[in-house]
Amino acid sequence: MALQLMAEKWSGEVSVVNIGATPQDKGTRSHILKIGGEKSLPCLFQEGPLPNKPQIVFEVWDILPLDWPDELTRGYKNVLGDPVKWAQMCVKEYKAQGICLRLQGAHQDFGNKSPEEEAQLVQKILESVRVPLIILGCGDEAKDNLLLPACSEAAKQERCLIGPATQDNYKTIVASVLADGHNIIAESPIDINIAKQLNVLISDMGLNLERIVMDPTIGALGYGLEYAYSIMERSRLAGLSGDKTLACPFICFVGQEAWRAKEAKVAPAEQGVIWETLTATALIQAGADLLVMRHPKAIEEVTKYVDNLFER
Amino acid sequence: MGLSGLDIYKLLPKTNCRECGFATCLAFAMQLAKKAVGIDKCPYLTAEVQEKLEAQALPPIKLITVGSGDKRLEIGNETVMFRHEEKFHRPTGIGFILEDSFSDGEIKAKLEKINQLKFERVGQSLDVNLVAIRQNNGSARFIDTVRLVSVKTPLALVLMTNDTQALKGGLECLKGKNPLVYHATKENLNEVGKLAKEYKVPLVVYGEGLEQVSGLTAALASQGVNDLVIETGKKGICEKIGDLTQGRRLALKKSDRSLGYPSLVVIEQNDPYEEVQEAASYISKYAGIILMKGIQPWQVLALLTFRQNIYTDPQKPLQIESKLYPVGQVNDKSPVLITTNFSLSYYTVLGEVEASKIPAYIISVDTEGMSVLTAWAAEKFTPHKITESLNKFGIKEAVSHKQLVIPGYVAVMSGELQDASGFEIIVGPKEAAGIPAFLKNL
Numbered sequence: 001m002a003l004q005l006m007a008e009k010w011s012g013e014v015s016v017v018n019i020g021a022t023p024q025d026k027g028t029r030s031h032i033l034k035i036g037g038e039k040s041l042p043c044l045f046q047e048g049p050l051p052n053k054p055q056i057v058f059e060v061w062d063i064l065p066l067d068w069p070d071e072l073t074r075g076y077k078n079v080l081g082d083p084v085k086w087a088q089m090c091v092k093e094y095k096a097q098g099i100c101l102r103l104q105g106a107h108q109d110f111g112n113k114s115p116e117e118e119a120q121l122v123q124k125i126l127e128s129v130r131v132p133l134i135i136l137g138c139g140d141e142a143k144d145n146l147l148l149p150a151c152s153e154a155a156k157q158e159r160c161l162i163g164p165a166t167q168d169n170y171k172t173i174v175a176s177v178l179a180d181g182h183n184i185i186a187e188s189p190i191d192i193n194i195a196k197q198l199n200v201l202i203s204d205m206g207l208n209l210e211r212i213v214m215d216p217t218i219g220a221l222g223y224g225l226e227y228a229y230s231i232m233e234r235s236r237l238a239g240l241s242g243d244k245t246l247a248c249p250f251i252c253f254v255g256q257e258a259w260r261a262k263e264a265k266v267a268p269a270e271q272g273v274i275w276e277t278l279t280a281t282a283l284i285q286a287g288a289d290l291l292v293m294r295h296p297k298a299i300e301e302v303t304k305y306v307d308n309l310f311e312r
Numbered sequence: 313m314g315l316s317g318l319d320i321y322k323l324l325p326k327t328n329c330r331e332c333g334f335a336t337c338l339a340f341a342m343q344l345a346k347k348a349v350g351i352d353k354c355p356y357l358t359a360e361v362q363e364k365l366e367a368q369a370l371p372p373i374k375l376i377t378v379g380s381g382d383k384r385l386e387i388g389n390e391t392v393m394f395r396h397e398e399k400f401h402r403p404t405g406i407g408f409i410l411e412d413s414f415s416d417g418e419i420k421a422k423l424e425k426i427n428q429l430k431f432e433r434v435g436q437s438l439d440v441n442l443v444a445i446r447q448n449n450g451s452a453r454f455i456d457t458v459r460l461v462s463v464k465t466p467l468a469l470v471l472m473t474n475d476t477q478a479l480k481g482g483l484e485c486l487k488g489k490n491p492l493v494y495h496a497t498k499e500n501l502n503e504v505g506k507l508a509k510e511y512k513v514p515l516v517v518y519g520e521g522l523e524q525v526s527g528l529t530a531a532l533a534s535q536g537v538n539d540l541v542i543e544t545g546k547k548g549i550c551e552k553i554g555d556l557t558q559g560r561r562l563a564l565k566k567s568d569r570s571l572g573y574p575s576l577v578v579i580e581q582n583d584p585y586e587e588v589q590e591a592a593s594y595i596s597k598y599a600g601i602i603l604m605k606g607i608q609p610w611q612v613l614a615l616l617t618f619r620q621n622i623y624t625d626p627q628k629p630l631q632i633e634s635k636l637y638p639v640g641q642v643n644d645k646s647p648v649l650i651t652t653n654f655s656l657s658y659y660t661v662l663g664e665v666e667a668s669k670i671p672a673y674i675i676s677v678d679t680e681g682m683s684v685l686t687a688w689a690a691e692k693f694t695p696h697k698i699t700e701s702l703n704k705f706g707i708k709e710a711v712s713h714k715q716l717v718i719p720g721y722v723a724v725m726s727g728e729l730q731d732a733s734g735f736e737i738i739v740g741p742k743e744a745a746g747i748p749a750f751l752k753n754l
Contacts, residue, residue: 003523006561043550043597044557067745221614222433224656224683226621229596230396237394260745262663263613271610274588278614281589282621285596301585308586309550 007047012242013039014289015210016052017183017249019098020132021159029158030130033057033098035213035289036249041236042285043309053310054284056291056299057098057134058090059255062113062121063105068294069265071272075296083121084128091129094299100134100292101125106147107138115150122151126158134161134251134292136185145172152176161185161213161251161290167198174205185251187215190227192235192246199245212248213290220257220264221279228252232286250287254280255294277301284309315368317345323364325356372563373572376514376539376600378405378442378492379468385441387541387574387600393560396626403623404594405601406615407442407470409578412457413449419457422607423464429612434630434655438616444470444494444603451478458482462489470494470516470603476503483511492516492601494576495543501528505537514539516576521545522555522562526570533569540573541600549593552577556598574600584611592618630655634678636705637662640671644712647672647754649740649747650698651719652679652687660744668748673710677701684719693722695729702733717754720746 016037021027033055040048064081065073075094079086083101090096103118105111122135135151137144144164149172152162163185165173170186177184186202188195195214203209216235218228232250239247258264258276265272276298280291284306293299321341332353334340343349344365351357351365375388385405392398408426410419423443431438443465447454454473462469462485469491471482479493495518496504508515517532517540519525525542532540544555556575562568577594579602581587587606594602595618606612624630634653638646639662651661653676665672677698679687687693702708702716716735718726720742730737741750 003526003562004566005522005558006565041557043553043593045550046554222617222621225618226395226624226626229621230394230626233394234396260743262660263617268610270584270608271613274585274610274614277585278588278592278618281592282596282618285593301589304586305589308548311548312550 008041008044010039010048010240010242012240012244012247013037014236014239014247014249015212015244017161017210017213019134019159019161019183019290021157021181025157025159027158028126028130029132031097031132032159033132033290038236038287039240041240042287045312050310052289053306054289054291055097056280056293056302056306057100057132058087058094058096058299059100059102059292059294060086060090060125061102061104062118063111066104066110067260069259069272071265071269072259072294084124087125087129091131094296096131096299098132098134099125099129100136102136103138103147103151105138106143107140108143110138115147118147119150119154122154126155132160133158134185136163141166141169145169148173149176152180152182155182156180159183163187163213164215165198165202167194167201170198170202171205174202174207177211178205178207183211183213185215186212186248187217190217190219190224190231192231192238195231195235196243196245199248203245209244209248213251214248215251215253218252218254218257218279218283220254220261221275221282222263223257223261225279225282229282229286232283232288236287249289250283251290251292252280252283252288254283254291255298256292258298259294273297273301281305315345315365317342320344320365320368323357323361324354327356329356331355367569368567371572372567373560373574374538374540375402376541376574378470378490378514378601380488380490381466383441383466383468384490385468385601390560390574390598391564393557393564395622399625399627400623402600403619404599405441405468406591406612406619407440407444407467407601407603408607409444409446409472409603409605410457410461411446411448412454416460419460420464423461425607426467427465429607429609431613431616433617433620434659435632436620436630436655438613438620440612440616441468442470442492442601442603443467444472445482447473447475447478451475451481454478455481455485459485462486468492474500476500476507479504479507483507483513487511490514492541494518496528496532498524498528501531502535505532505535508539509535509537512539514541516541516543517573518543518545522558522571526568529573530570541576542571542573543576543578546578546580549590553593553597556594560598576601576603579604581605584608587611588615591615595619596622629681631681632658632676634676634701636707636710637674637676638671639665639674640669642671642673642710644710646711647715647717647751648707648711649674649717650677651675652677652682652684652693654679654681654683654687657683661747664744664747665751668751670748670751672751673707675701675705675707685721688722688725695725695732698729699733702735717750
């Protein structure tokens, strides 16, 4: 008797988000990062299409990065503190497919750079590298509400991914993103209900669900990873089952979390690299679509892993 | 899942005789479906129905034990596809393959390293589980290697051979140690099945794909060999996850007995990073046992930490006892730090206090295992609850000063806590990493 397999049939699918605009779309990017579109759970190609690979982008700071251990800064000699050179190095030397620019220096405690200054930097980065760009605020809501609109305008037509928008602070950012043709990062604190509500609030302002990428807020390996893992599984299951308000792709700030772990900061060097690598691997298994990472070796390993999964 | 109450009802006599203690057969069937009563309460079942109902009361994935004594590994008895539905019960066994073509010296050296693969994280000890010996040469060398390994490690063993003579020799050396036999295939099914039965040891059933495996396990079960672990052959990660998922799904949702066993995966990967990533993929997706080659501590610590994460009960975060913990040579001048009884919070704070080399007291407030911010939001970490803990643990007797350090994230409660506790509140850093610098300047 032939074994009857039991395939899950999903009625929904994850929306596709395009990050970066090429000349065809009146932008200047060399390619588009296309994420989402899954109609099956991670790896289960037999049960439905998984048309787009998870993408990995390099994190670049506008100032000297804070609290980066030596193992992490070693790969970026002579470029830290110079975001343009840093971004160029990621693209030229490490073949980055995308850059995530963190505007930490706009924070009052870390330099208090003006929105104009940061907008100029965004422009310079867009001129110096041609990969799609993600723009992150400094984490201070009031400042981000000034900073992000300025940067959004400076990057008009380039279809960036900009954020974070949170439940308490989304209106200003959504309005700019909407006006300038970008996508938005909707951040929720490891909470599926807030994630859903925020997506609804954002789409109610007229920004399509197809332009939202969810940040579920992750923890590193050994530091609460399992909470994000299960929230992502639950929310992906809801999305695949037809809940459009949860069917957005995920962005995960892997590097930021992994390199805070105590284990990542001690010898041997491989320990930190594997901490970041495995945090990414685990989240890919939970459905991550876009991973923001730091260590070139970890990015290389995760890229190999993803290529391997999608080789068919 | 098993039969529904109505399915069971159809199998009952439907006489409503009440001898089971329930008013109707239907009521009894509903209780049976909930596994709230035993089927022995009904004296009128035919042998056939009895067998069917007994089978449905069995766990859908069989519990398998490998090894003996306190290092034995138990896998199986899983109940869900996703950890948020309940939890994953029995952490994946992790084992390392040693080739019998290695020299004795090499094997001893590797075993010494494997035996040291033990880590402590958030109050739990993380251990590896198995050593597998794989045959590459004649049976005599294999048997010698088994003997050597068995005296050099307390871990449970796996015998990897296709040679029945070597297998028999190995089993003879390991009497009472309950090793896992790898593997029965369609070529050697009867011979190896017989040995597994004779020595009462668990057996890996290897087939090219689930369908073949299912046929082989059914054949073995009919011979009374049913301490099984299944393996579906060498394939890509996605195909393997496909098999692991289908196996678990058919066992749980269709009660397919022929696949109702834990799974084993062998990882043949020489790149140490790719090896760990592949292993982690299978830990997240249902593998019962993973056999790999890499034994570097950084690889294994990452993997065991991941296994700990995935197998944590989502409804019950890891907690520690709520109490006053002295760290180092404390005296009545030592600072007092407040945190929650969520293991991760406590152990992170503990690690940093130890690193600061400044003796201090840590009070872990009972927040039902919630972290600082979550507990604060859920009102489990309030001025009132903290004051209660201070009194309960007698902090006023332990120290002569009246200062209390609270986590930076709950700075907002300072005033209220000061009033409630009578202590002067000092706001500490938001992240535990800031504790050493903070304590030095206190």
